[in-house]
Amino acid sequence: MSQFPFTDPPVRLLAAFQQAFPEQAPVWIIRAPARDVWIAAAPDESAHFTVAAPNHESRTAFNLRSAKTKRTTTQRPLPRWAYYPAGVILMLCNRGMDMGGLNIVVLSEEPPGPGYDYGLGMAFAALWYEIHAQPYNTDTLVEVVDRARREYVEA
Numbered sequence: 001m002s003q004f005p006f007t008d009p010p011v012r013l014l015a016a017f018q019q020a021f022p023e024q025a026p027v028w029i030i031r032a033p034a035r036d037v038w039i040a041a042a043p044d045e046s047a048h049f050t051v052a053a054p055n056h057e058s059r060t061a062f063n064l065r066s067a068k069t070k071r072t073t074t075q076r077p078l079p080r081w082a083y084y085p086a087g088v089i090l091m092l093c094n095r096g097m098d099m100g101g102l103n104i105v106v107l108s109e110e111p112p113g114p115g116y117d118y119g120l121g122m123a124f125a126a127l128w129y130e131i132h133a134q135p136y137n138t139d140t141l142v143e144v145v146d147r148a149r150r151e152y153v154e155a
Helices: 011-022 066-070 080-096 114-131 138-153
Strands: 030-031 038-043 049-053 058-062 101-108
Touching: 011 038, 011 049, 011 101, 030 114, 049 066, 049 080, 058 080, 066 080, 080 114, 080 138, 101 114, 114 138
Parallel strands: 049 101
Antiparallel strands: 030 038, 038 101, 049 058
């Protein structure tokens, strides 16, 4: 389990997950280290990553193929707030940390902007390490997110 202990997840996160995915309960609840960014996630039988972001009143779905071109599964442009999550997922799947589909809710108390976006990347990287039961620390996550920024977000 996580090397980053946290208090109880925000009720708003659990309520948002229930609203976005009423047929499921979250399997993983992660808080990004040193960030006020939370993720609740559950596996999905599709090969899609469906991400609901109450902060943006938005929801998007992408798969590994569509994310490579910063597109959704319906070939619409990927929302800008989803670049870090998509970049991190692509990087870690390319490192052998493959994952089928997931339903995800991300919630943050951080104000919109670069810090918020980076925090999303940190949370998604932590989620991937948790799912794959791989050890990690803050430096590991920063390395992944910085690489995603250079090779995906800013590319």
